Amino acid sequence: MAIIGNYPFLVEPFTEDATGNLSWGLLGNQLLRCAGMQAGSCGFGFEDMEQYHHVWVLARLIIDMDEMPRTGQAYNIQTWVTKVYHQFTDRLFTISSPEGHTFGHAFSTWALINYETREPMDLAHLPEGNIMDFTSPKTIPLKKAGRCRVTADCPMKSNPVYYSDLDINGHVNSIRYIQMAADLFTQEICSEGHSLYRVEVGFANETYLGDTLHFYTDGFHDNQAQVDIRRNDGKTAAKVALFFR
């Protein structure tokens, strides 16, 4: 049990992206994995929750990197819960080198729901114990998310949900939405002139095998791109904002 979990990683050869940095997809999935391990070490992990038919749902994620670790570099992910309110917890992350150099920060909001009734659970009254005992007031210097607004009438791209998008629950993997949004701006991400440094995601509705995803965007402007990923029923699956420098 550690109120602030600390997990060491290394940028292994052939896990980098085309820019030679740790890829956004791998970093995102490692953040979620660290969240799961730290929650588990405090008795609030996915397995602990399952026995009460509770499940953590990721509602929001912001990743903001001053610098991405590169091939062969070691980095640590620190994570802790900072706030508990209604069905929500805010969980923070710091990504830094073993010597203490900060690569970046991340912020996430998770909701606890009953996976049969889909009802939100009150985190102040849990059979699992008091989650408030496992929070840290430690803060990170991270700008709040802005509003993701897309006005386009037609999708830039539509495609079915694919095998490689799905997680074990048969949903599209949360981090895959970031990859799919980033893929629309492949040229910008891979160009020498730009560098993707910040991603904001709001998760709205889950998507499954058989769904089609429609990607609405107004394009790349002022070093930003916003993508509204909608399902066939018109509802938003996730909104992703990409920030470049």
Add this chain to the structure above:
Amino acid sequence: MAIIGNYPFLVEPFTEDATGNLSWGLLGNQLLRCAGMQAGSCGFGFEDMEQYHHVWVLARLIIDMDEMPRTGQAYNIQTWVTKVYHQFTDRLFTISSPEGHTFGHAFSTWALINYETREPMDLAHLPEGNIMDFTSPKTIPLKKAGRCRVTADCPMKSNPVYYSDLDINGHVNSIRYIQMAADLFTQEICSEGHSLYRVEVGFANETYLGDTLHFYTDGFHDNQAQVDIRRNDGKTAAKVALFFR
């Protein structure tokens, strides 16, 4: 240095595919990573080769799984070079549990080329030393690859190369071709009635940022599907055969 390298892994939560198994994409990338580590431990790794302007190119890969490891299961990847001829080496893999239960096997062929001239190198006369000293006669029970033949005139799907497809060299990642071919048969892979157990890939030409990939297939027949992935210039990037039971 170990003529037969042995690398332990664990199926970590949230790295599985929709069927609850270790995903084909992750397994494939781990096989390549183990190949790199074992070659490196013998002095023939990517970094060793780089100083002589030599690079290993994956020409063929077969993965044949009796069973895929599932969530929480430990597995070992054993790998060794079994044959050296002209510019080629054949490298074998066994995937098994720590208790010795075999999950499956894999076969790969790698060519060593000079990355400036693209000329094949003669592996019998290397400045790096004698690679023949680092082979094992150990065999695996693996059926040879058949011929991948596609007659379709029109692609089932075409898409540009995306950011998330690329590796650090700016090529489409070798294993990504398997994922992209498998994605065409998402329904079959995710259905209860079928199970993907074997993949055969022949790598022909590299693809880069700016290329478009065209997926030619005659569809799913007799529990098999063959996909010819072609570039804009009509040349095959990779041929992938998928085998289901």
